[in-house]
């Protein structure tokens with residue numbers, strides 16, 4: 190057989206001799222209409238958009254198979270992690286917090302204050318480079334297996350839809366049927382559960398933004414006390430309800446910037462979900478194979494029917510593919526039925542399909558790895574070198590120096606101290622080059638709670654004899670109980 194020469198690993202000639210009768214093959218849902226994949230239309234528009242510009246609703250068949258089962262278990266673990274993380278605290282700080290409203294970010298319980306924005310920016314850059322490196326090697330596996338949008342859509346909302354409305358064919362029939370009792374109760378039940386779940390997802394998201402304690406207050410205290418928070422919960426619930434009940438796969442295709450960057454992130458060495466066209470083509474219905482010299486693809490379109498983004502992987506890697514591997518399971522089941530080797534669609538690289546090449550560590554991967562190492566090292570170094578106390582001291586606006594009865598010159602200052610550590614700090618100020626005397630206003634005994642800010646005012650007196658006439662640069666040290674200098678700042682002190 191010519192076909193087996195294309196892929197020596199797959200000698201299916203004996204299987205043809207078995208003369209399997211196509212009527213024996215069980216393809217469930219055989220009569221369900223297949224999505225339109227006419228010609229080269231996939232090059233011009235996504236499958237969710239019709240030629241006239243309307244939405245093509247995707248009714249993917251429920252995937253079945255080992256990979257789908259594995260994905261289900263992974264999603265359970267990830268869902269548990271998503272819900273548990275907001276409750277985890279280390280030294281009183283949440284594990285993660287992304288409070289964009291107050292510009293406070295916490296990663297692994299390390300608080301990033303507005304003054305640390307550059308460290309946070311380098312961290313985000315490192316994260317982006319990690320994403321690029323990971324994608325260059327493993328493709329878009331994040332999207333299909335770990336992205337919260339996919340996990341909630343495919344592993345929670347979609348499963349509920351299958352439970353209530355049945356598999357793809359039943360869903361299609363239900364959508365087409367007039368509004369009768371069955372349709373009304375099924376749709377009402379489904380959408381009610383969807384809204385309740387969207388409300389839960391909305392609360393989950395808010396727990397990452399404002400923290401679980403604040404969220405707890407919004408939930409437990411009267412609405413009048415947290416009108417803004419309550420409106421946010423409802424607004425997010427509405428947004429998620431819209432996404433999971435209507436917008437769906439379009440979030441990955443049209444909105445997600447990561448998805449749109451795939452064309453520049455992937456290369457022919459990247460491991461992706463791919464159709465082995467060398468083995469599969471020319472494709473043809475199974476019956477014809479007895480008479481014609483065809484590839485292993487029996488043109489059943491099972492791979493298309495299970496695709497949650499409605500694409501045909503046989504057309505090659507496409508923007509919409511989230512690497513969920515549902516098509517691998519579907520095709521493997523077909524291969525098993527027709528007695529061919531599995532893996533016509535599999536995780537592989539274009540280079541492997543074309544030339545049988547194994548995965549290579551390319552110059553691009555090395556460059557990204559080096560850059561990532563440098564960025565991670567920079568973030569760790571900057572965090573380690575970060576002053577435990579951040580200080581801002583300014584001479585009070587419009588104030589001139591005051592001569593005290595004891596002959597000292599006095600200036601008034603405002604201060605802002607940030608304790609970036611997870612321990613309480615007891616601090617005092619010192620002027621190493623002057624006999625300065627500090628009187629604090631608004632700082633009780635110099636105590637600053639962990640990861641907190643205090644603001645206040647202090648008076649600094651310096652003997653006039655130690656000053657030059659006019660403006661003097663004065664160094665102020667912030668010292669803890671054991672005499673350790675936590676930070677040093679310079680400020681202007683006027684003797685006029």
Ligand code: SF4
Nearest residue numbers: 496510511513514516
């Ligand atoms: S082509 Fe396959 S891997 Fe890609 S989204 Fe569709 S089913 Fe998932």
Ligand code: SF4
Nearest residue numbers: 486487489490492520
């Ligand atoms: S499921 Fe496999 S055999 Fe069927 S059309 Fe897709 S690639 Fe071909």
